[in-house]
Amino acid sequence: MIKRFFIAGLLLFLSGGLAFAHVGTSGFVLLLPSRFYMLGAALAVAASFLLLAFLPQRAAKRMLTEPKPLVRLPTLPFPLFSLVSFLLLLSFVVYGFTGPGDPFENPITLFIWIVWWIVFTLVQVVTGELWSTFNPWSGVAWIVRFGRDQGKAILMLPAGRGYWIAIVQFLAFAWLELVSTSAYDPETLATATVLFWCFNFAGILIFGERRWLAEAEPFSVFFGLVGALSPFERKREAESGRTGISLVWPGKSLIKREALPLGGSLFVLLTLSTVSFDGFSNTFLWVSSLGLNPLEFEGRSAVTMPMSVGLIVAFALLAGLFYLCVYGGKMLAGAEEALIPLAGRLVYSILPISIVFQFAHYLTYLLVQGQYALKLASDPFGRGWDLFGTTDWQVTTSFFYGYGSVLAIWNAQTAAIVLGHLIGITMAHLIALDIFRDNRKAVRSQIFLAGLMVAYTAFGLWLLSSPKVG
Secondary structure, eight states, rough: OOHHHHHHHHHHHHHHOOOOOOOOOOOTTTTTTTHHHHHHHHHHHHEEEEEEHHHHHHHHHHHHHHEEEEEEEOOTTTTHHHHHHHHHHHHHHEEEEEEHHHHHHHHHHHHHIIIIIIIIIHHHHHHHHOOHHOOOOOHHHHHHTTTOSOOOOSOHHHHHTTHHHHHHHHHHHHHHHHHTTTOHHHHHHHHHHHHHHHHHHHHHHHHHHHIIIISSHHHHHHHHHHHHTEEEEEOOOOTTTTTEEEOOTTTTHSSSOOOOHHHHHHHHHEEEHHHHHHHHBBBBHHHHHHTGGGGGGGOOGGGHHHHHHHHHHHHHHHHHHHHHHHHHHHHHHHHSSOOHHHHHHHHGHHHHHHHHHHHHHHHHHHHHHHHHHHHHHTTTSSSSTTTTTTTTTOOOGGGGGOOHHHHHHHHHHHHHHHHHHHHHHHHHHHHHHHHOOHHHHHHHHHHHHHHHHHHHHHHHHHHHHBBBBO
């Protein structure tokens, strides 16, 4: 009964073998009027740009008015939750080395790829950033420093340089997820987790916790930016020590935030390019371009080098297109602002697109692997427990074989991609208004970037509707 409510409820919400490959619904999606969806979605994004062009500046300012207070809550006890997070991660790592090699029986695989990377990311879009409270380093660092908060740096990390470290780490993470043939092997994943934790803990001790987590640790950077898209703003009140929660325009804090340096802008673009390439690398077009038969595809081992190169090329291509669009808009607007700072502010508008691509791309994967995660949650360490009554669940994929359920999933993916681009194009316009203080200049500066977003909308839906290998 719980399982039925889980699947039915998720599908209802979304409509308003050993298969860790990203499950697709292409068989039925090919029967849908996909071209009309693509055209309609692209036109909707283009129309939103035209509407924003005629939006009075007063109305734009009203969108960024003071937040509306909702509730005041007790502040979470630091560093308790970070320590709990560390102990939980440690238990998964130990079991990753000592437990079964089957990823469906070892919790580290489902925890990292499902609970943490997909669910935790999407939750923060709603709740706001949570990683600073739950990251597995701060609590241990607090103990090492004997309770002294933040600590002193042994060496100084030059401002902005840390983002390049974050880029390298995120690329390594993306390579493990998208290219490596051992991404779901518990022992390999446990080894990678230990190396990742140790490297960043060393960075915290050497360069100071605040600077390292703000720039060099990739998920502190990513989740911090993702959390800023939340419609709920959280601020700690100095007098009461409580946390006030207010309702704001999504992404409001990013509209006036200072520009990211070049490394920070490239990091944001990397988060979008990796998930985009993941979707593209599963298409018949990509596999056939490598001289392989998509119907007889042998898996990642056959394309490790092309996938590695493609990951970098996709990143370079998106970054090049973005900067070209910003430069073209700068020329049209006759702006005197330097390109890098201008792009460093406009790149915030890419974040909602990155998130909705992640949602749409992983949705079918989550619907299946989420069932395995809930099943394993009742007995994560093979002790014969049944904590949540889900141990005997039979995982089903039956919703991929009904036209109605597939249509609901497709509509959810389409709606998410369109919504993300609408938010992104709105953010770009508001940022341009804040920079130029002139509506005409702002509109002219956004013409090429809006065109890129319209094209990316159609591209995203094409990825979802294309035939997939596997």
